[in-house]
Amino acid sequence: MLPNSNYAPTHFRRVCMRTQISIVRNLASEPFPPRMKERDAMRLGAHLASFLCENFGGEDHTRNDAVARMVSSSKGLASKEERAPGYHLILFRKALIASCLREDVWCEVMSANHLTFTLSRDFAEFEPQAEALRLFVDKISQQLAFAYDPKFGYLTTQLSLMGTGLRIRSWVHVPGLVYTQHITALCNAAEQHNVYIELNEDNSVPVGNRVILFNRSAMDGTVCEIARNYANFMKLACLREYDARLKLSRDQPHWMHDLILKAKNITTRLMLSADELCTGLSDLRFASTTGDVYIHPFDITDPFVLDICSDEVFEQATEPMLAKVKDKVSLYKEERQHKIAQLRALWVKKFVKLTLSQNLKRRIEDDPRRDPPSCE
Amino acid sequence: MKCELCQNHKAETVLYRQKEDGAQEELYVCHTCAERERVFGQERGIQIAAMEAPETESPSMPPIPEGMLPKGMEQTMKAAFEELTEKLQEMGLTPEAILPTSELCPNCKMPLEEIRLVGRIGCPQCVKVFEASILALLEEAQGVSQYKGDLPEAFATISNYQKLRDAYNKAIATDDFIQAKALFEEIKAFKHRHADDANFMRFLENEARENGEAGE
Numbered sequence: 004m005l006p007n008s009n010y011a012p013t014h015f016r017r018v019c020m021r022t023q024i025s026i027v028r029n030l031a032s033e034p035f036p037p038r039m040k041e042r043d044a045m046r047l048g049a050h051l052a053s054f055l056c057e058n059f060g061g062e063d064h065t066r067n068d069a070v071a072r073m074v075s076s077s078k079g080l081a082s083k084e085e086r087a088p089g090y091h092l093i094l095f096r097k098a099l100i101a102s103c104l105r106e107d108v109w110c111e112v113m114s115a116n117h118l119t120f121t122l123s124r125d126f127a128e129f130e131p132q133a134e135a136l137r138l139f140v141d142k143i144s145q146q147l148a149f150a151y152d153p154k155f156g157y158l159t160t161q162l163s164l165m166g167t168g169l170r171i172r173s174w175v176h177v178p179g180l181v182y183t184q185h186i187t188a189l190c191n192a193a194e195q196h197n198v199y200i201e202l203n204e205d206n207s208v209p210v211g212n213r214v215i216l217f218n219r220s221a222m223d224g225t226v227c228e229i230a231r232n233y234a235n236f237m238k239l240a241c242l243r244e245y246d247a248r249l250k251l252s253r254d255q256p257h258w259m260h261d262l263i264l265k266a267k268n269i270t271t272r273l274m275l276s277a278d279e280l281c282t283g284l285s286d287l288r289f290a291s292t293t294g295d296v297y298i299h300p301f302d303i304t305d306p307f308v309l310d311i312c313s314d315e316v317f318e319q320a321t322e323p324m325l326a327k328v329k330d331k332v333s334l335y336k337e338e339r340q341h342k343i344a345q346l347r348a349l350w351v352k353k354f355v356k357l358t359l360s361q362n363l364k365r366r367i368e369d370d371p372r373r374d375p376p377s378c379e
Numbered sequence: 380m381k382c383e384l385c386q387n388h389k390a391e392t393v394l395y396r397q398k399e400d401g402a403q404e405e406l407y408v409c410h411t412c413a414e415r416e417r418v419f420g421q422e423r424g425i426q427i428a429a430m431e432a433p434e435t436e437s438p439s440m441p442p443i444p445e446g447m448l449p450k451g452m453e454q455t456m457k458a459a460f461e462e463l464t465e466k467l468q469e470m471g472l473t474p475e476a477i478l479p480t481s482e483l484c485p486n487c488k489m490p491l492e493e494i495r496l497v498g499r500i501g502c503p504q505c506v507k508v509f510e511a512s513i514l515a516l517l518e519e520a521q522g523v524s525q526y527k528g529d530l531p532e533a534f535a536t537i538s539n540y541q542k543l544r545d546a547y548n549k550a551i552a553t554d555d556f557i558q559a560k561a562l563f564e565e566i567k568a569f570k571h572r573h574a575d576d577a578n579f580m581r582f583l584e585n586e587a588r589e590n591g592e593a594g595e
Contacts, residue, residue, distance in 0.1 A: 031503055038487040038501035115499075137529065144531060150503040153534065155513070156526035158506060162498045162513070163520045167528040197522060220521040225529045 015127045017292040018241040020174045020213070020309065023079055023123040024133050026140050026226075027116045027159045027168035031150040035160040036113045041088040048089025048113040055110060059143060061093040070094075074109060076316050078123040079172075081114055089113035101135040108136065115160045116168075118143075129171060129237070133230035137169075156222050166222025171233050175240060176309070178212040178289040179247030186214075189240060196236035197223060210278045211285040211309045216240070245292075252293035256366040260359070263290045267357060280347070281309055287357065295363040321346050382409035384416075484508050536579045540569060 029035055036044055055061040064070040068083070074092065075082035081090065091112035097104040105126045111119040122136050150158035156166035164170055180186045186208055193200045193216065201215040202208060218233050252259055269283035288309070290296040310316055318325055324346055380390045388409035394416055396404045408416070482491045489501030491509050498520060500506065506513050518524040530538055543566050550559035573579045 029503070034487040034502035035500065037499065038489060141532065149531070151531050151534070152503070152506055152526075154510075154526060155506050155517070156528050158500070158503050160499045160501075162494075162500065162516055165517060166521070166526050220523055222517070222521055222526045222528055223523045224527050229528075 015237075015241050016125055018175055018177070018244045019125065019127070019237060020176050021123065021125050022129065022171065022173045023121060024129070024136055024230075025119055025121045025170045025172075026133075026136055027119050027157070027161075027164050027170070028140060028144070028147075028149045029117045029158055029160070031148045033117065036087060036089070036115060036117060037160060039089075044087065044089035044113055046089070047117070048091050051112045051117065052091035052093060054147070055093050055095075055112070055143070058146060059095065060099045061095050061110065063091060064094055065091045072319060076310060076313065076319070078109060078121065080109060080111060080121060087113055087115075095139070100139045103131055104135050105132060108139065116164075127234075127237075129230040129234040130227055133169065133171065133226050137167075137226040163219075164221050166220070167224075167226050167229065169221050169226050169229055170217060171230060172215060172217040173237060174213055175216055175237075175244070176211075176213050176285065176288065177208070177240075177244050178285060179244045179251060181208050181212045182251060183247045185243070185247060189243060192239065193236060196232060196239075198233060198236045211281040212289070213285065213309055248289065248293050252290075252295055252363075256363055259290065259293070259295050260363060260367055262286050263296050263357070263359060266290070284309060295360050296357050297360065298357045317347060380407055382407070382412050384408050384412040388412075482509070536573050536576055537582050540566070540573075540579070540582075543569060 030047075033039070033043075033047060039047070052061075052063055052065070056063055071083045071092065074080040080092070081087075089112070093110040093112060095108040095110065097107045100108060104122070105128075106122050106124040109121045109123075111121070120136060120140055122132060126132055152158060157168045159165050159168050177186065177189070180189055186202075190200045190202070197219045199217055199219045201217070208214060216237070218229055221229065223229065224232070263286070266283040266286035269279050269286075287296065287298060291298055325343065382388050382390045383406050385408075388411065390407035391410050392408060392413045394406040394408055394413060396406055483489065484491075484501055484505045485508065486504035487501035489505055491512055494500055494505065494509065494513070495516065498516065500509075500513070514524045543562060547559055547562040547566060550556070550562055570583070
């Protein structure tokens, strides 16, 4: 179910879980999708989809439900329910586009913009990947006139994308910075690099200590320059996070020990919510990157590991079993919930086969301090 | 109820019209129509039954929820509002008259207010119609308002040509004729190289036309 990815350097991969690069374009001759009449949107959507398939080797996956579920959960594209009139989902195989591309390109036709090209993977080479995607989009622009203004750049529905139409978004796992309470410092540093960190509305860190980073400006340079600037900040963020992790592991062995056991308990509990599971897995993932815990046979540092906590992926993975539970209408609601929680526990059983490292055990024995650290 | 004569404004008064059979008919009309009929309507048997003065409610400041403003601030604001209303009345204006009206993009009918509120534009035309406002919004959203990114191929050709031509003009102005000759040759080769580019050729034609007009 989870991809085995080896593209990014190990150090980077332990912090940055996934990156999505998108380039957005609109036709010069038509209003943007949100201002189009439904019939016009459907007509244009069908026209653009067939144009891309015929001229650039695209494959239309609009009607494939399994693909729709996959791109929605693992690529961050629109789910079937979120699709606007005229929406089409086109896949361009990487082999047909550019040899340096790490991943196939997905194109959403008639989402918020006429065309949104997306590349999603756990790669670290932002600049070459973004540039390769831009060159592919430029190739299409030789046959389609895109909306462009010398003052504003490429015109997009969202003002935040106007310019190059580029959005680089990364899902970053930052438990080290959260537990050492340095996340605000990271946000301040991000501002200086024109990068934005998405937190909860109350400025708290989302469940699983996973934050989303994205480039704030899309017009302050070429695609390459923006990607380079973003990559520089990502390197800085990863370095700070990794330092914080190792510092916690080195200086707070008791706290680390308690955290791991708590996480293990959370994942073995029967009545488990998606949020609880996510917290547990996040802490285990964190501990595994410091070398304090070994988890077999599952690779918990996999970029998509926290995605499996979502209800959507859980339901996909256990669909036949869930169907049986859901079909039994005679079951009381509470009983059904209990059954689903049991299934979830069975499903995550593989995560709890962990062993504490000898190193951590030894450090706990040597450490005279028994009190937990001040970290929350 | 709408005016029975113009069907546009709110009916504010009543007129009586004498029918052919002698019976009277009531007409509910707006003040504009009533005024017109008062002058010209008598020939048509229209009589004014009542001419109520339009409702001239003295404008008042909208209520402010309790505790929203510090003590004393509400009074200050009320006084300022009354002062402003008086000044406007002296000028023959109402507070509503000076409120900004929402502008629409003629192409997609997107109101500027919505662009400000949602941060989205409706069509390529919007940036031309609301250029100043969108530049300000971009400054807020992206921290910059000047595009420094990649140029589309057509624009890149034109931009490179303009750079060459500027350098040529500069060389001429500084009497550097050797450099000017080299640049002239380069421009010639550049034009030859991009002879297939329709956009570039159109640009050259426009430029030649403009230069011709300037010469005349």
